[in-house]
Amino acid sequence: KNQVExxxxxxxxxxxxxxxxQCNYTVSPFSNLRWxxxxxxxxxxxxxxxxxxxxxxxxxxxxxxxxADTKQSSLHITASQLSDSASYICVVSEGAGGSxxxxxxxxxxxxxxxx
Amino acid sequence: DAGVIQSxxxxxxxxxxxxxxxxxxxxxxxxxxxxxxxxMRGLELLIYFNNNVPIDDSGMPEDxxxxxxxxxxxxxxxxxxxxxxxxxxxxxxxxPLAGGRNEQFFGPGTRLTVL
Numbered sequence: 618k619n620q621v622e623x624x625x626x627x628x629x630x631x632x633x634x635x636x637x638x639q640c641n642y643t644v645s646p647f648s649n650l651r652w653x654x655x656x657x658x659x660x661x662x663x664x665x666x667x668x669x670x671x672x673x674x675x676x677x678x679x680x681x682x683x684x685a686d687t688k689q690s691s692l693h694i695t696a697s698q699l700s701d702s703a704s705y706i707c708v709v710s711e712g713a714g715g716s717x718x719x720x721x722x723x724x725x726x727x728x729x730x731x732x
Numbered sequence: 733d734a735g736v737i738q739s740x741x742x743x744x745x746x747x748x749x750x751x752x753x754x755x756x757x758x759x760x761x762x763x764x765x766x767x768x769x770x771x772m773r774g775l776e777l778l779i780y781f782n783n784n785v786p787i788d789d790s791g792m793p794e795d796x797x798x799x800x801x802x803x804x805x806x807x808x809x810x811x812x813x814x815x816x817x818x819x820x821x822x823x824x825x826x827x828p829l830a831g832g833r834n835e836q837f838f839g840p841g842t843r844l845t846v847l
Contacts (some may be wrong), residue, residue, distance in 0.1 A: 636751050651835070660838030661775075686782070705773065722775045 619644040621709050621723035622668045634697055638726045639706035640690040648710040648719070652681050652692045655704045655725070664692070664705075694728075727731045738824050744845045747811055750812040755843045756805055757826030765836060766809050767823040775823070781807065798834035814846045 621642045625645035630636050642650070649668045650726045653661035665681040667690070673682045678695045694701055704725040736805070737756040745751055757764045765780040779789040781801045788818055801807040811820070821843050825836040 658840075660825070660841050662838070663835050666835060720777065724774045 619709070619711060619721040621707055621721045623705075623707050623723040623726050625726060627727040627729070629731060630697055632697060632699055632730050632732050636694050636697060636728065638692045638694075638705050638728070640692070640709075640723055641718070642688050642690070642707070642709045642721070642723075644688075644709040644711050644721050646711065647685060647688075650681075650683055650690050650710070651708045652679070652690075653706040653708060654732075655706060657703070662708055697730045699730050699732060702728060704728070736826050736837055738822075738839040738842050740842060741840060742845075744847065746847050747813055747815055748813045749846075750810065750843045751814045751818075751844060751846075753809040753824075753844070755809070755824030755839060757805045757807070757824070758828075758837055759805065761826035761828050761837070762804075763818055763827040763829065763834075763836075764801060764807050765825040765827070766807070767825065767838075768820045769771050769823060769841070770820045778809070806826050811844075814844075816846045819844055 624639045649666055651666045652664045654664050655661040657697045663674050664679050667674050669685050678692045683690045704727050706725045707723040708722050709730055736758055739754045764780050766778040767775050768778055776791055778791045779799045780787055784801045784804055798801045799809045800802055821841045823838050823841045825838045827834045827836045
């Protein structure tokens with residue numbers, strides 16, 4: 618069964634500090650991996666998307682890495698801001714086919730940035 | 733573009749009542765998705781459409797749930813009769829291309845409370 622596991626479940630950091638969120642998956646065959654940011658009361662918004670051949674991708678202060686061999690991804694947030702407080706969801710797409718059913722969602726990491 | 737539009741944003745109803753959630757996808761997008769999000773189960777794909785045609789409704793929990801997409805700019809998710817365990821946030825998302833490997837754009841969600 619395809620699974621996506623995220624850690625930690627929740628994280629509290631001080632403004633200005635860096636942090637790293639983890640995503641491990643068992644989805645096979647692999648197509649792509651996305652990180653979404655979900656603010657409280659809003660829908661998820663895509664931060665990065667990586668395919669098999671990409672091992673790092675940045676979006677401003679967000680940098681995602683992917684190790685397709687170990688089936689691990691991380692999302693690094695640099696110089697955190699209060700607005701980074703949100704849930705971060707890892708989503709992995711199963712490869713080759715075109716079905717949306719092949720998306721597997723992680724349960725998310727709840728990040729709180731304190732002043 | 734205004735993004736994916738959902739209405740209502742909040743719905744409180746009593747058990748047994750019919751509930752209709754509405755979604756307007758981003759203009760030009762060919763795929764539309766309905767998700768449910770709860771604390772316990774995270775994001776779950778209920779059903780998705782390609783070019784207004786339902787492709788996969790295996791995530792629809794029961795016969796009480798039904799979804800329609802009469803045209804490219806409108807979709808509904810109906811629950812009849814509603815039950816307290818249906819309480820969740822329901823998201824609609826759209827994508828410019830069919831399949832699960834393409835980026836999805838989420839609406840703000842409808843928070844449903846069934847008393």
